[in-house]
Amino acid sequence: MLTYNHAPFLKEAIEGVLMQKTDFDLELIICDDASTDHSEDVIRPYAERYPYQIKYYRHNLNIGFVENQRFAFQKASGKYLAYCEGDDYWTDENKLQFQVCFLENNPDFVMTTARNLLLHQDTGEITKDGKDYIFGNKDFVDYTQESFFSARPTQTFTYLIRREFLDLKWIDVYSNYRDLYYFYHLLQFGNGRAFNKVVGLYRLHEGGVYSSLEIEKKLKTSIDIFKNIKTVNNDSRANVQVSKDLDELITKYFYLKEFPNPLFNKKLYKAMLERFLINKDYYNLFLQTLKIFKYAVKR
Template structure:
């Protein structure tokens, strides 16, 4: 019998965290068959024996593939998606984990009942590994005590109340051709294209934990990189699809980036920060808002003096 849900787990150097990730999938209570596809991108750490132990114990559920050489995240993702047999796809990387053992059942039930939705997601907590600290996802203000939020391709450019490892999607709308079209393929690309076929819903409930274990994740340069990455993703979406709605997210990221350049002392003083000027001018050319442009230029002097 084919599985109804295929869970994709990509892993590379996740040995310390994998057991928790795999157990989060195996603990799911469902009235349908599930397959767990684990693709190990030739990890040099202790990843292989950890997975092999589970694969031997649960051969009817776990499909384990270890690449003989490192093929990179994008190709590992393509490989894994190509193996999936389920009607629905769920995703959990080897360093994140689910805490709600009804995650797959309630999401599958929702998609069964609501054919106009192509994806369903939920909320999560954050675990800061280096501080051994569990925190909120910071999205209380988005949900504002609502039971759920619906999103469309249009609202995708303003707010995306989800993390990738919380989703379930209809596999038939997952087109792997986009991996070839977009550079440095990211999940936001297939979210965008999935939402061509229907809506998404994000439930205001915690279903798992997203792990942060990069020592520099909160550094100024990492924050700058995060916003620049987002800007480039939405520039690619705009360019490939002639979709000017992407400007909304680009402007939003530029505003956040500009604030970082003003406040963060790790960056050059605002008056000599060429990246700050570049971001302000880029925002102006996209928005045409001269008033905001003038305010941002004047703030350069203000925040230079404050320092």
């Protein structure tokens, strides 16, 4: 459990772990990256009450998410590793038990995940995770490194992975290390299974509907991640996700009010060119160009 200034949410996160019903031992590793709020006051009583279950580390200086994650992974000693950041929480008391049982009985799988609900912190509204299109009415879906590039039916805080396949060297290979990198490399060793079962709540702090600039940032981050995967591993399959993100990035420029005149938007043309260079899709480029002129006239 990585945390930084999550004091208002830590009680739910910690208790979501402590309530787990298992027939095996578990340890909760909490790594506080020098929080400036009262996180210490929330965590310390739990650590003192459950000294055999909770390993609590607080950094004196903020070392950043990536190094805090490396530190936490290095402290783990279990056969399996699960993750829950300090502002999310598990709601299923059998979350770890059914995931461990599955991996114990299916050695060709390296990870298992599940579904979650979304808790909109500003309004208190709880919504679905938007993954129905992946699961349909199926109890589970299996995924591979191949399908990883087109659909990822999970949030990070729902996973359970075999720790033996987590190679920390990739933290130093990729810039701005993210969970998608180690998912990609884990799936080199086997498949994953996502259960159509809600196990927790993922907290959203976005302050309402994303502005176009926030959407742009998220999409560009995803584009950079998959371009890095392609470059480091010479894996052109990453173009599937890059193209998908570019298409969405381009579409957002057309319809959001922050970009009233696409005719003069250099970022839009740059995204279109990058999309074209990946697939050499002249028809797609024509449609995108036509839409620019239609939208400009309409505005």
